Amino acid sequence: MVLSNIFDGFKLIVGVLQSFFRLLLSRPNVIFLKGGYVCLPVGIAAKWLKIPYVIHDSDAAPGLTNRILAGHAVKIATGMPLDFYKYPEGRAVWTGIPISSDFVPVSKTEQKKLKEELGFDPGKKLVVVTGGSLGARHINEAVVKILPELLKESCVALISGQTDYETLKKENSELLENKNFQLLSFTNEIVKFFGAADVVVSRAGASTLSELASMEKAVVLVPNHKLPGFHQVKNAENYEKSRAAMLVSDAEEGVDEKKLLAAINSLLGDEKKRAEYSKNLGKFAKNDAAKQLAEIVLMEAK
Numbered sequence: 562m563v564l565s566n567i568f569d570g571f572k573l574i575v576g577v578l579q580s581f582f583r584l585l586l587s588r589p590n591v592i593f594l595k596g597g598y599v600c601l602p603v604g605i606a607a608k609w610l611k612i613p614y615v616i617h618d619s620d621a622a623p624g625l626t627n628r629i630l631a632g633h634a635v636k637i638a639t640g641m642p643l644d645f646y647k648y649p650e651g652r653a654v655w656t657g658i659p660i661s662s663d664f665v666p667v668s669k670t671e672q673k674k675l676k677e678e679l680g681f682d683p684g685k686k687l688v689v690v691t692g693g694s695l696g697a698r699h700i701n702e703a704v705v706k707i708l709p710e711l712l713k714e715s716c717v718a719l720i721s722g723q724t725d726y727e728t729l730k731k732e733n734s735e736l737l738e739n740k741n742f743q744l745l746s747f748t749n750e751i752v753k754f755f756g757a758a759d760v761v762v763s764r765a766g767a768s769t770l771s772e773l774a775s776m777e778k779a780v781v782l783v784p785n786h787k788l789p790g791f792h793q794v795k796n797a798e799n800y801e802k803s804r805a806a807m808l809v810s811d812a813e814e815g816v817d818e819k820k821l822l823a824a825i826n827s828l829l830g831d832e833k834k835r836a837e838y839s840k841n842l843g844k845f846a847k848n849d850a851a852k853q854l855a856e857i858v859l860m861e862a863k
Contacts, residue, residue, distance in 0.1 A: 573602060577602040577606055580603045580605070580606035581609060584603075584612060585610060588610075588612070589612060590612075590862035591613050591861045592604075592612060592614040592615070593614070593617070594614055594615070594617070594627075596616065596623075596624045596626050597624065597626055604616075604626070604630040604633075613861050613862075614630070614634055614635065615854075615858055615861055616631060616634045616638070617639070617640070617656070617854065618637070618638070618640060618646070619768065620641070620795070621795045622791065622792040622795040622796075623646065623648075624789070631649075634652065635861050636654065636857050637654070638653075638654055638857060639654070639655050640657060640658040640771065640850075641796070641799065643655050656853040656854050657846070657847020657848075657853070658771040658847070658850055659851035660768060660775060661752070664755070664772045664776050665775060665776065666775075666777045666843070671756065672759075675753050676716075676757045679718070679743075679750075679753060681716040681743075682740075685714070685716050685741065686716070687715065687716045687717070687718065688715055688758065688760045688825060688829070689717075689718045689754045689762070690704050690719045690761075690762040691751070691761070691762070691764075691769075692720070692722055692764055693763075693764050693766060697764060697785070698724070699811050701719065701721050703816035703817070703821050704821070705719075705729065707818050707821060707822040708733075708742065709736075711825065712739055715741070716741040716743075718743045718745065719742070719743070719745070720748055720754070721745070722746065723746045723747060726746035729744060751772075755772065755773065755778060756776060759779065759828075759835065760778075760779050760780070760781065761773060761779070761781070762780075762821070762825065763781075763783070764782070764783060765782045765794070765796040770796060770800065770845070771845075771847070774805075774842050774843055774844075774846040775848055777839045777843035778842060779835040779838045780806040780838070780842060781807045781821070782800065782801070782807065782808050782809070783821070784808070784811065786810070786812070800845070803841055803844075803845075804837065804838060805838060805841040805844070806838065809821050809824050
């Protein structure tokens with residue numbers, strides 16, 4: 562561990578020196594830093610050269626790099642409301658996170674058409690479950706256990722990720738025969754699935770949350786507790802406090818399937834509650850995030 566830390570420190574010094582000479586030659590008017598370890602040496606070098614830089618945080622829990630760089634950033638853009646952060650007033654601005662313009666609310670009529678297009682019964686509620694591009698084993702395992710109960714009254718789409726797909730397909734052949742259930746390893750049509758969904762079960766990554774907020778969806782969040790800084794957990798906790806999402810924990814032993822079923826059913830079975838959570842989540846949407854960020858960067862470049 563000590564040797565690893567020494568090596569990391571050496572790499573940081575080299576990175577700062579490389580950044581210093583590159584910035585000295587190019588002399589940009591402004592730098593935009595998204596966070597992450599690779600941005601730290603650039604930010605340090607920019608400070609030495611008195612080049613202004615803008616940072617952006619997606620999650621409610623800022624990473625170490627942005628916490629270090631925030632002190633000299635000319636502007637601090639955030640993906641979530643400023644109440645979630647401890648950044649200094651005046652330099653921080655809630656811009657949201659740039660996402661595709663395809664993520665927009667759909668009407669009830671459009672939702673039914675999307676269900677039909679995707680092969681689901683338009684007369685039934687649809688639960689869409691996704692663990693992100695790589696999937697989430699604990700979510701997959703919990704959902705499979707509660708599928709028989711869910712399928713009594715609703716349709717389910719489980720986007721499992723490629724890692725678990727073949728195993729799930731092999732072990733749940735009987736469930737796959739149910740016309741109200743679809744198992745997918747991945748989909749390029751996530752906009753359609755989210756649009757068709759009455760309830761979405763998801764991890765609590767910042768970009769996915771922004772997409773769901775823009776579509777004003779009723780959501781059950783199962784954050785990944787193993788990620789650095791517990792940022793997904795903090796994202797989910799903040800949304801839960803605002804009654805913008807329901808939260809089900811993912812512990813070392815897995816997701817409690819009974820709690821997951823109860824959370825899903827509480828939204829499926831109560832239209833007013835579903836509408837309330839959808840509306841509250843929609844308040845977090847920032848559909849002009851890319852424009853705001855561009856304007857901030859351009860303004861600081863003058």
